[in-house]
Amino acid sequence: MSFFTRKKQQNSSDASLVLASLGGDRDAFCIIVARYQSLLCSVAYSSVGDVKHSEDIAQETFVEAWKKLETLQDPEKLKSWLCGILRFKVSRYRRKAASQPIEGAEDITEGEDHEAGQIGLEESAIREQEQALLWQTLEQIPANYREPLVLFYREHHSVAHVASALDLSEEVVKQRLSRGRKLLEKAMVTFVEDTLAKSAPSLAFTTSVIAAINLASPPVQAATLGAGAAKAGSLLKWTGLVTLLAAFSGVISAFFGVRAGLAQSRTQRERRSVIVLTSLFFIFAIIFVAGMFGFKHLAAQHIVSPTLLAVISQLWVLGFVFSYLWLTMYLLQKTRNLRAQERIFNPDAFTHPADSPSAKQREFKSNASLFGVPLFHFRFGTPEKNDGPVVGWVAGGDRAYGLLFAWGGIAVAPISVGIVAVGGLSIGAVGIGVLGIGTVGIGFVGFGAAALGYKAYASMSAMGWESAFSGGFSIAKDAAIGSYAFAQQVNNEQAADIVQLALFGQGYLWLLGTIAALVIVPAAWHSREVRRRMKR
Incomplete structure (x- = not known):
């Protein structure tokens, strides 16, 4: 300070x-x-x-x-x-x-x-x-x-x-x-x-x-500040729970993703690629979180200026976002190229009928459609070189575009869940939307371990145009609440009113349950269907 x-x-x-x-x-x-x-x-x-x-x-x-x-x-x-x-x-x-x-x-x-x-x-x-x-x-x-x-x-x-x-x-x-x-x-x-x-x-x-x-833990719930004042501690607890749940949901989802990836693999190289690429996602996330904790520790010990660390922390967040975007694109391209190579050099591994590029087991597309778009479209086999994205009202696959809901590596829909999710309500390692939730949540309202948005709420770092709230670095134009906050109004009643922490009330319990369901359920179902359909 x-x-x-x-x-x-x-x-x-x-x-x-x-x-x-x-x-x-x-x-x-x-x-x-x-x-x-x-x-x-x-x-x-x-x-x-x-x-x-x-x-x-x-x-x-x-x-x-x-x-x-x-x-x-x-x-x-x-x-x-x-x-x-x-x-x-x-x-x-x-x-x-x-x-x-x-x-x-x-x-x-x-x-x-x-x-x-x-x-x-x-x-x-x-x-x-x-x-x-x-x-x-x-x-x-x-x-x-x-x-x-x-x-x-x-x-x-x-x-x-x-x-x-x-x-x-x-x-x-x-x-x-x-x-x-x-x-x-x-x-x-x-x-x-x-x-x-x-x-x-x-x-x-x-x-x-x-x-x-x-040596003691900091307080985790806010006092009631009277009419118009916010319950900051409640949201602090909320953001902690969001981060914890998101972490566990991500681990569980990744577990199902690994199972599905191994079930889709047909050669030793493909299986090794699944493990290596999945490990890279975990390593990048661990480095990101460790870095954010390190910046806060340096600020707390007055080793480095909190102002400088606040700037560095935002660059660190952007670095994580771009690294995950690159890693996701690399994953999708690598998987397609490797499958094409393995079909050439190990043809004996793809003799089963389910491994044919035209096999019905690889995809499900409902006969029913609305406005010419299938109600459901899912891909269960490893994407081939010339496969396009999965498109439907409800879609799931490596690249999934849904008119209502999408789940996959890259998911784009009004409600989207993926490694990179884009839409209205977006949940992912990088969630980009009107309401973006994730390790990094980006949107009009952003939630997560780190958040960027018009209003940003996070456990470690938040940068918002109007307001920001976090347990670490908070940066905004109008109001900020946090251990290291920078704005016109900082850690006072006016800041609390602008941040509008009390707006969420007890609704966070419902939101937490929804997040868990949206992340875990599609991953578990997709993994089960992959193993059922692609079984040899």
């Missing part, structure tokens, strides 16, 4: 920072920690009376908040939500301390030994005596006076800050501070002020929290 973006986030509202954090932005959550660490440490201290334990409790609170950020229903109430978590942990700590006094004593001793190794036994002992004396004084004051007093001296004597932190009016804070001071013994006033000022949490506290949340 650039210095400019970081400075801008520091002035952002709680809701904006929550939304950014839900997108996986740890820098945004770091700002939340810096904003509320003093409040939480002070409230904890005013309850437990020990600086070390109060900071431990506050740190645990921030870590738990990071893990459970999706449960926050109203980000505008972030402060009270954090305090609620803190008070629960304070209550649990006090119950445990009361029931296990010996363990508590051992913990303090261990803390003393650790601290003594850093600042010396004598200085450690003096400091602990000061803290003990301080707490003996503060413990005599009721909590409703003690909390404002602790905050006041830790927050540079600011009544306004204390009032804001405790959601009280400045007049009430002044009254409680006045009453609190009177309750302190006069001889201890100066001592209390100085010691409290020295015990405020330092930058080391923030560093500890961020180190802890880096």
Whole structure:
């Protein structure tokens, strides 16, 4: 994240920072920690009376908040939500301390030994005596006076800050501070002020929290941002599920494709070609995904500028698209040429009637047609040198053009499924359409591991004209939400409204089921028919 973006986030509202954090932005959550660490440490201290334990409790609170950020229903109430978590942990700590006094004593001793190794036994002992004396004084004051007093001296004597932190009016804070001071013994006033000022949490506290949340999984569901606000985490979960399902659907579909390819093969060279070409598709996909994860890691570690990596990631996406287009065309051409060669050099492998180029088993074309186009047209045998594309209302083959539905290596139809799919609803390794879904989804609306479109939604990289959303790089003209986002509106309520994440609601479950069916069912049916028809 650039210095400019970081400075801008520091002035952002709680809701904006929550939304950014839900997108996986740890820098945004770091700002939340810096904003509320003093409040939480002070409230904890005013309850437990020990600086070390109060900071431990506050740190645990921030870590738990990071893990459970999706449960926050109203980000505008972030402060009270954090305090609620803190008070629960304070209550649990006090119950445990009361029931296990010996363990508590051992913990303090261990803390003393650790601290003594850093600042010396004598200085450690003096400091602990000061803290003990301080707490003996503060413990005599009721909590409703003690909390404002602790905050006041830790927050540079600011009544306004204390009032804001405790959601009280400045007049009430002044009254409680006045009453609190009177309750302190006069001889201890100066001592209390100085010691409290020295015990405020330092930058080391923030560093500890961020180190802890880096080991934890980021939040995966969004908080409700109110009327007109989007549920970003829900879509983050959605895109993760889409990617996972697409990956498994692709693997299953590829398995059936390999079975069909081997059933169509008649020579050792053809069988070896099926395995090699299928492996190339997997290798290209693995390289693409590994590269995208690598770019995000480099950005997270600040090894390379996120802006530069965002540009490189889009070039990487385009490289994958063109490589798959080339590989698909190469596959289709290679298969035809190899079959023609094998018929010349290994004629004995093609003596079965089913292997004749004119064999009925190789294709199915329905007698029924509409507007001169067969209702169904499928190819089951290995395509020959002079075979044209498969055309029908519902079509399936190496090159399939459907007026309604198409499935194949290259599929073109209003609803298309293939390695490269083009149409209205297109699902493939590269899906190009009005709604493009795939490893790379390209269209008016694009979904996938990477997406390009007017509106782009992806798990790793999204580039949209109007809006983009992803768990990694998001680039758009108007609005972007993501760990590394670039647009006019970035990771805020305005961006969420433009991205329109809430538009999908619970419909993603239906869409996931449809995707699975469209990818797996045709592949399984085609594989079964190939093996049945081309059996020798």
